[in-house]
Amino acid sequence: MPELPDVETYKRYLDATALHQRVARVRIEDATVLQDAIEPQALAAGLTGQQLESSRRHGKHLFAALDGGDWLLMHFGMTGRLQYYRAHDAMPDYTQVQLDFDNGYHLAYIAPRKLGEVAIIDDPDAFITEQGLGPDALGLGWDAFAALAEGRRGMVKTWLMDQETMAGIGNVYSDEILFQARLHPKTRLPDLGQAGLQQVFETMRQVLQQAIDVQCDPQRMSGFLVPHRGEGEPCPRCAGPIERIQAGGRGSYYCPRCQPAA
DNA sequence: AGGACGCCCTGTTCGC
DNA sequence: TGCGAACAGGGCGTCC
Numbered sequence: 001m002p003e004l005p006d007v008e009t010y011k012r013y014l015d016a017t018a019l020h021q022r023v024a025r026v027r028i029e030d031a032t033v034l035q036d037a038i039e040p041q042a043l044a045a046g047l048t049g050q051q052l053e054s055s056r057r058h059g060k061h062l063f064a065a066l067d068g069g070d071w072l073l074m075h076f077g078m079t080g081r082l083q084y085y086r087a088h089d090a091m092p093d094y095t096q097v098q099l100d101f102d103n104g105y106h107l108a109y110i111a112p113r114k115l116g117e118v119a120i121i122d123d124p125d126a127f128i129t130e131q132g133l134g135p136d137a138l139g140l141g142w143d144a145f146a147a148l149a150e151g152r153r154g155m156v157k158t159w160l161m162d163q164e165t166m167a168g169i170g171n172v173y174s175d176e177i178l179f180q181a182r183l184h185p186k187t188r189l190p191d192l193g194q195a196g197l198q199q200v201f202e203t204m205r206q207v208l209q210q211a212i213d214v215q216c217d218p219q220r221m222s223g224f225l226v227p228h229r230g231e232g233e234p235c236p237r238c239a240g241p242i243e244r245i246q247a248g249g250r251g252s253y254y255c256p257r258c259q260p261a262a
Numbered sequence: 263a264g265g266a267c268g269c270c271c272t273g274t275t276c277g278c
Numbered sequence: 279t280g281c282g283a284a285c286a287g288g289g290c291g292t293c294c
Contacts, residue, residue: 001287032271060288077271078287094273113271115288154264163289171287249266250287 002076003060004137004168005211010082011057012215014064014107017084019054021101023047033077033096033111037119046070046120047099056124058136059167063124070120073127077115083108128167137168138208145201152189156200158248159189169204171250172226173211177204178254179225184261185247185254191262229253 026044050066064072083092087104094112109118121127148165159165160174178185181203214220218227223236233242235255242253
């Protein structure tokens, strides 16, 4: 479930571990995550001899600048993550792509369900435009957020999750935002009103920032629905049973007491 | 435009 | 105990 807060946490992890070391070798254990965007040989050639100089995140995408000018692109699908580890430790299970640095350390891109993407691109901004990604959800101000809602009549949940509207929010955090804003998962945008929309905006910012602050550790997310995503789990507000319904084609967890239908 | 649905992908969980 | 179905969910495509 790597969404914006998770990928931001990965970014900080990468920044704290893997920058400014020369890539001595690239291991491609399984090319599925290259998604036909790049040939394995081209990925290896593009990374070997390079250093990761810096990184930036847009929504759920992470980009690392190479000193040669290109960028390493990483998307994590639903199970992807990074692990930086010592020379003699075992390669983590489900490592798909790994960078071996000249200091002996490794950076593993791990994705058990292979739904992510690893590639090399020359320009993140062009990539964002080509993919049709909207602005990063955490970089949005109120005016821009309100403008994105204009004319939209669908569910708030699917709107928040639509990466072309804004980038970064997925199923888990859209549920969380609606839970904390006390809105039913099927609430529609026109039913919000100006005050309701503002409430969603403020809750969105708060939820994303708080998740980042605790490095997405569910055990530290007090008051969050995240650690209670399961039918019959106790609601963190009222202790009533959490329910699951389909909304926007995804399983959606919510508290029927705290989030009554409008 | 919006929404339901299927597919990709595979480890884990659950029901019989 | 074992086996298959359901589920997890980001992203994409299709159809109504």
